Structure formats: C-alpha cells, structure tokens
Amino acid sequence: MKARIHITLKSGVLDPQGRAIANALHALGFDSVDDVRQGKYIEVDLKESDKTKAKAAVDQMCGKLLANTVIENYAIDLVD
C-alpha cells in the first residue's frame, strides 16, 4: 500500500518560500500569478495491506515526524 501525504502550512502562517516563488514568477513575466503556497508531498510505501491499520500508522507518522503540527496541516491519501 502507498500513502500519499500532503503537508501544508496552516493558514495565517508566514510562507516565505511561497512568497519568493511568487516574486520569481512575476519577474519571469507570469503576471497572472496571484499567490503561491509551498508545501511538501511525501510518498510512503507500506508493507501493511489493511487500510485501517495503514491509515492509523501514517497518521501517527505525520503527528510524530513528518509534519510539524505546530504550524502545518497534513492530509493522507491511501492507494493500493
């Protein structure tokens, strides 16, 4: 089983990366760009085949290590 995890900054948290990218895109002439937010995308391959167990494990991984829950949210997507 594979878990696809999106980690994004909580709203209101400063996103210097996103801002720098937006500025760079403007400098390259992409005027239609309004706003950019940068997050992480992590794929975890699991030996687990039980979806409920996998979900619980990945949830723990996010809470403990993958996401900084003080400032980040995460979303988990499981695919076979």
Next chain:
Amino acid sequence: MKARIHITLKSGVLDPQGRAIANALHALGFDSVDDVRQGKYIEVDLKESDKTKAKAAVDQMCGKLLANTVIENYAIDLVD
C-alpha cells in the same frame, strides 16, 4: 483558478530527504515502512480563467522554474 503542482524526483535520482525520513521512521518503530520519497507540493492561484491558457502557463512555470527537469517530474492539476 488554482493549480496544484506535484514535483517528484525521477526514479533513479538519489533522495537524501526521503531516505533520512525512512530511517527515522524505522527508528521510531514503524517497521512496515518500505520506502519514502519526498517531493514538493505547490499551489498557485491564477487570475486566468481559461483552463487551456492556465495549463499552458503553469506548464511553462514548471519547465522554467518550479521543477528541475534534469531530476524532477511534475504533474499539474487545475481546479476552479
């Protein structure tokens, strides 16, 4: 319109972050973890409302700046 962009390493490219995360997860006792790959997730808000034009613009952004196509793949998802 919003573009959701996933940037992932091409297969065969070394992924130090992914490897370090996998090791750390093993150290935390998550034995079911096989492999981890870390990528980027970028959201771009666009003023453009025409889907084809938006797609073309974001494609260019990725090619020029957001992804390093020597080592990375990207996938674009447009949502209203």
Next chain:
Amino acid sequence: MKAAIVVFPGSNRENDAKAALTQALGREPIMVWHRDTSLPKVDLVLVPGGFSYGDYLRCGAIAANSPVLREVKARSEQGMAVIGVCNGFQIITEAGLLPGVLLRNANLKFVCRNVGLRVETSNSRFTSGYKKGQVLSIPVAHHDGNYFADPKTLDELEAEDRIAFRYCGPEGRLDANYNPNGSTRHIAGILNKKRNVLGLMPHPENAIEPIHGSTDGKALFHSLVEAVS
C-alpha cells in the same frame, strides 16, 4: 585581467570572494548587482556563495533564472571564465552551465569545517597552480552540496578529465568518512567541456590568509589571474 562578482539578493560571501580576487589581481573586482542592466566586459565572472533568494524552492534556482545569468552563460560560451562557489555552483548548475545537480547533504545537516580536497586535474586555468593529486585543506559551509548526476554523465566527466576536486582524507584517500555531504564519487568541483567554467562547493576564498588556518585556496585565484591575463 578584469573580474566581476555577480551579487544576488541573499548572496553573502561576495566580500570574501572580493578579498580573494583583490589579493590575486592587485585591484578590486567589479561588483555587479543582479539587476544591473549590463554585465561589464570582463575576463572572469565569479558567482559567490550565500543563500540567493533564501534558497527557497531549490538552491540557486531562482537566481539561475535571472537575466544577468543568461548573459553570463552567453559570454561563457564565447570563452569567458566563470567560477561558481557554493551557492554560485548551485546557481550555474541550475542555469545549465554545468551538468548535474546539488542535492541536500546526505545527513540533512548544514556542515562547516575544513575538508581535505584532492586536486584531480591541473589541466585548467583554475587548477594550473596545483599539482594533480595534491591534497588541500579548504573549508566547506553548505547545506546542499551533495553532487548528483546520472552514471553516464559521471563517466563522461571522468573520461574528459573534468572533475576538478574530490573530497578526501589524509594522503588523498577517498573514503565515505571524509565526504562531508554524500556527493557521488566524492565530487567537490567540476569543469565544463570547454574547461572555462568551474563550479565547486568548498570555499577557496576562505583559505587565503594565515588567520584562516590554511592558505591553500590562494593558488586557485593566482593561477586564474595568470592564465587569463
């Protein structure tokens, strides 16, 4: 010889590089702000270390897209010498002047220390002041110095004698313990095909005076000045 240093928002070793070039040249290089409309006519451009644009997105990626870098690239194709140090290496690699990419250090940590550096070729205007096989002590200070390229590119670099420096231990030994960032094949610096572009992670500009604890970086700037003049 005339030299210029290209400065980006977030560059931070431009003055260190300036000191090294001034020592070698006997006069100051021209400092070029990235938005200046034209690059002066010079024989050498140095792209310094630092965190251009905060190194947000990928190290060097945003700077690599700046107009001044396009100009640097065009001139390098006509033979002008270019040296990219640390973030400068990342920038010129992102801009396509050199092959490969600099990834995050294998242990994910920033590393600042003197490393052993083995001179792999003295056949370039940058390294002619050294003997092949000579071991130098030069500091590194980076978070993303883990050189990566596909095996074909690496073989080509080796076959064409384009690896300028490798990380090494005492007596030039190649050993994972002396590789500060996990670089493939211990690569610390490479040349382009024409041998007029050098990119390297270590900071020769921080090894030019006795107080630096090593003056092994000096010969790089001096040989460059001699070769280009």
Next chain:
Amino acid sequence: MTAPKITPEIVAEHGLSADEYKLVLEIMGREPSMTELGIFSVMWSEHCSYKSSRVHLKKLPTKAPWVIQGPGENAGVIDIGDGQAAIFKMESHNHPSFIEPYQGAATGVGGIMRDVFTMGARPIANLNALRFGEPNDPKTRHLISGVVAGIGGYGNCMGVPTVGGEVNFHASYNGNILVNAMTVGLAETNKIFYSAAAGVGNPVIYVGAKTGRDGIHGATMASTEFTEDSEEKRPTVQVGDPFTEKLLLEACLELMATDAIVAIQDMGAAGLTSSSVEMSSKGGLGIELDLDKVPVRETKMTAYEIMLSESQERMLMVLKPAAMEKARAIFHKWELDFAEIGVLTDTGHLVLKKDGQVQADMPVAPLVDKAPVYERPWIPTPAQPVISAKDVPAPNDLLGALKSLIGSPDLASRRWVWEQYDHLVMGHTAQRPGGDAAVVRVPGVPGKALAMSSDCTPRYVFADPKQGGAQAVAESWRNITAVGALPLAITDNMNFGNPQRPEIMGQFALSIEGMADACRTLDYPVISGNVSLYNETNGKGILPTPTIGGVGLMKNVDRMATVAFKTAGETVLVLGESKGWLGQSIFLRETQGREEGAPPPVDLAAERRNGDFVRSLIVAGEVVTCHDVSDGGLLVAVADMALAGGVGVTLTTPQSGVPSHGYWFGEDQARYVIAVPAAAAAGIEAKAKAAGVPVERIGSTGGADVVLDGRKMPIQDLKQSHEAFLPTLMGAA
C-alpha cells in the same frame, strides 16, 4: 466595530492584576478599548516592563570611559578606538523554542540581529547559550536538533558567522530549555542610531515584512509560567524569514549611510506597540498611526491584532521629510515594503486610527513611567557546607576518571553543534569555536580583533547565587583574557524561575549582587541585557542562569593565544592557586552522583591579578598557548589542550598536601594553564612570583599520550570519548 465589554476575565487573560487594571483606569480616566487594553498588557508585561527585576538591575555597574551607550537602547555600545564601536546584546527565546524549536530559535537569532543593526552596526558575529534537559529525556533530542538547526538556518542565511556559545544539560531544564542568542556588531562611533523620536510632523515609516497574525500575545506568553495546557497556545509561533531579514539589513545599512534617519527601532516582541510607544516616549512626543496603511498579509486584521502582532523582520523609523524619496528608493531596490503609516505629534498621546475611527487614544508617558514596579519579597539561598577533598572518595584511576569526565554531557565536545553553524563567513574568524573565546578580526585596522564568549555555571549560582553570579562574570573575563584580549564589557541574559516565589527572587537579587561586585573589580560593565522569568513548569524552576556575554579587544591578532599544545618539549605551568575545591564540581557529580556543597569561592582580586598577568605575557608574545581552568578542573583543561593540538603531555602531581583527585579535578577559580618553551619557563616563573601570582610547574608536552604520575592514556582514547557524546545521542534521533 462592536467593542466587547471589559470583564475581569478579559483583564486576567491579558495578564494584568486587578491593581494593575485599576491603574489603567486611573491613567485613562475611562474604560479602555480592547486595543488600549492590549497595549497596556503588552507594555506592562514582565518582558517589556521589567517590573520584577528593575529594582535589582539598577545595581549593576553600567559605566566606564569606553561605554558609549549602556542599557536602555536596542543594544549597548562601546568605543573600541579608531572611530569604531562594538554594539552587542543577548536575548532569550526560551518559551518559543520549547514550543517549536526550529522557528523559536531561528526567530530568536533574527530578533537579536535586528536589535544590533537597528543601531547602525553590521553584525559580525553571533553566539548562542543553550541549556537543555537531561540527554535521555524523551524531548531533549528533538529540542536540540530543532534549536541547533534553527540557529544555523537563520544565521547561516544572513551570512553572519556563529562563532561561539555554550551548551549545558540538567534535569531542571526538562520542561524549560534556554535559548539565549547574542549578536556583536560593528559601527562607526559617529554613525550610531537611537530610538528617541524627534521633530513634530516628521513621518513615521514602516519597513520590512508584512504584518500577519503571528505570535499575538507572544510577549505576554514569555512572561507567564508554563502549565501542562500551554501547548494549546501553539499557533502563536512565528516563522522566521532570514532572507527578508538579510534584505532588511542591507537596506537599513544603505539608508544609514545617508543622512535620512531621525530615529529607528526594530519591532521585536510586542511589535508595533512597543516600538511606537518607546520611540515616542523617549522623544517626549505623541505619535499618530493610521493602521490602514500598515502592510498586512492577511485580510480583516483588527487594530488590536495589528498592534500586538509579532511578525518578524519589521522596523519602524522616523525620517527627515526631505529624505523620504531617497529612502523609498532604497527599500524598493531591496524589494521590501515601505509605508508611511503615521506622524509625530505634540500631543503626548498615542493615537491609532483604523477604518476611519479612533481605536486608541492614550497618553504615552504614563504607559511607560507608571508601569508597575515590584519590589518582590525575597529570601536568601541557604549556604551549603564546604566539602573537603579529603572527604570525597578518590577514584582508583585518575586517567580513567578523566576519560569519562570529558565524555560526559557537560564536558563533551560541542563540535556536532558548531559544525552546523557557518562560523567562517565574512572571512574574519581568527579563532573558531572550540577555544576559550572566539576571535573575529575587525576590518579596517590591521591586527585589530574582538574576542567574545558566553558563560555561566548554573549549578554554582543555584548553590550560592552571589558567588555564582560573580563566577559567571569572572569566567567570562577569564575566557576573553585567555586568548590575549582585554575584556571591555558584557551583556547578560538573566534566566530564572517564577519571581513571585521568594526563593527565586532571592536567587535573582543575590546573583545580581555577585555580578555587580565582579563587574566593578574587573572593570567590566554591563551595557545591555535581557531578563527571562517564569522559566518553570508546575512549580519547578530551572537552575538560575544569568548568562554572561563578554566582549574584549585585541590590538594584535597575530599574538592571539589558543588552547592547543603546539609542539613537544614545552613546559606546562599553572597560574593561580589549586586548593582542591570539589564542592559543586563536575567530578563530584559525575563520579559520585552528588550535586552538593558550596561552589568555589571567587577571589576577585586574585582573578584580576592573575588575569592581568597572563594577558601581559600573551600581549608581549611570550605565551601563545593558554587555557583557563573551568568546569572539570585542571586535568580536564590540560586534556583539552592535548586534544586540540594532538600533542601529548607528561604530568606530575605536585607535593602540595592537596589530595591528588582534588588537585586535578577541583574547580578553584582564577587559574590558567600555559605552555612555554622550556628555556623560558624559569623566567616566567620569576615574573609570576614578582607579580604575586602563584605558579606551579606540572609537566611538559610531547608524545601521543597523557601521562600522569607514570600512568598513561592515549590521546586517541580521550578524543574518542570526548567526541562521541553528541553524535551518539543525536545519531539515534
């Protein structure tokens, strides 16, 4: 906008006592608006008002002929000759770093650098003093890794070398780590910028990053004790943007080179509130701000939120009107926000407008002058018994004890930490981390350099606050002296528990007394500082930790001394008296598990005499190898020197009547180890005697072992033990 009624609960949430609120009502002559209440709460927080500490801080000596600016400005300033000034300060970011170690530490570094460049100085060095809980506490590794990465992440990106600091471990910090960051900057004496506003009608300018809802209530958070539920307060964490700060630094320095600025103040904790209030109060003026003009990055921010936001990388300036366009162009070049948000007035009031309405209108002077000051009750710390070395069991193998001591958490190598810091950028680092003090060359004058160090031995302060306070200052002075520099001034960071407990207040009051004595005797005034109280969880305080950041001047960097033994055949001498003081020693703690006894007494006259003597030898070029004796005692100091140089040493215990374990591991103060050419030893001994400095010959350098009274230990083995602790601890992370 509907204003909520101010209830006692709301007042309490703002950290104001009933009496303090009464005073608010008196000053205002009416019920305050929420925004006004927020401003009072921030200005009267412990963090901004120093209400518990002020009466004691006044006792510190702050003057000397070379002091240009003492405490009270963004940072202190000393004259270092040649028209140059050194500007420095230390500041804590303890609570935020516990909650989010990377961002907490990073923004701490960002904040202290702003304090220094606000005054016109280019930062040339950073230091950091860190205290963590027990190494095996479940949180410790996570905290170390985040804090160190955060300090590096910010400082490295700014291109300012991080050259020194300290790291300690103790169970008392398990729930309250300390992250104290120090920045040293360099300016010209005639180009120093202050925060006092002047010139009614002059524009008030906001520059830097945009304001978001970051850390609202951060300053009050830093002033209340932790409870189990404080993790709930998490979203108050701020994210640092070192790239923007680097641009802000360059833009400010570029503007400062012109004649545009009347006054400037960074927005630190308490953001726009404290900066606007302090600038106007120092200038005795009023200030009127139009909050609609403040650059914001979020929608619908209220006046309350804008005034209390702790978004980073922002500055407030008063400009000369004629310089506006020039200034705007500079900030535009650096791609930073530049907004005219207000004007100085003669009303003496802070007036805030938003959405066409007056949101606050309050007198500035009483906000500052009538801030509460507490003379909190305190009791002295009971004296500890003096422990005689004779009563402490001797180990059967001194070298074995040495090996385990130098591998113990408090004495092990900090390489794992400082290799993550760029300590070389700028090209002026003459002495890297790992020695007694860092040395950074001062550009512009050949040979000139500054030495800096950060010091405190909290277990001494806990056992005897007065001796401990004096010891912290003395050790700082000694570390600066040991490299051959003349100590000039200090900054301090007073980290203590809850001041409402008389024991804690006693620690505070007495350590200040000790510090003050030492500062006076050593001519080492305090020019800036910071107080961090309420470092406790569930009623258990940290070890009292008055961190001292010292700066000294070196005229000829080529004569700098370092700790490393340089060559074989040199004679090793100890300057100062070794009486075998084991109370509160690392030896007692690590080998007996006892944290006990009176700490070593500090004889300030001896400190001064011995230090002045060793410095004179270094400056004269007679000594190039020197190390002060501190934690772990004499044998640890000598081992440090052997390890640093890769040169062994053969030692003989002198027949002095002191038991040998007391002699080698005692932590008597005012001592230095030097190594000198054998032929010069007798001459130096004679000079020492003439100067009244006790001197003892303990051995000579050479070989690849540390040999003590005939027993041997390879340097390699010691090195392995010394280097293993942090990588092993952190490798398992």
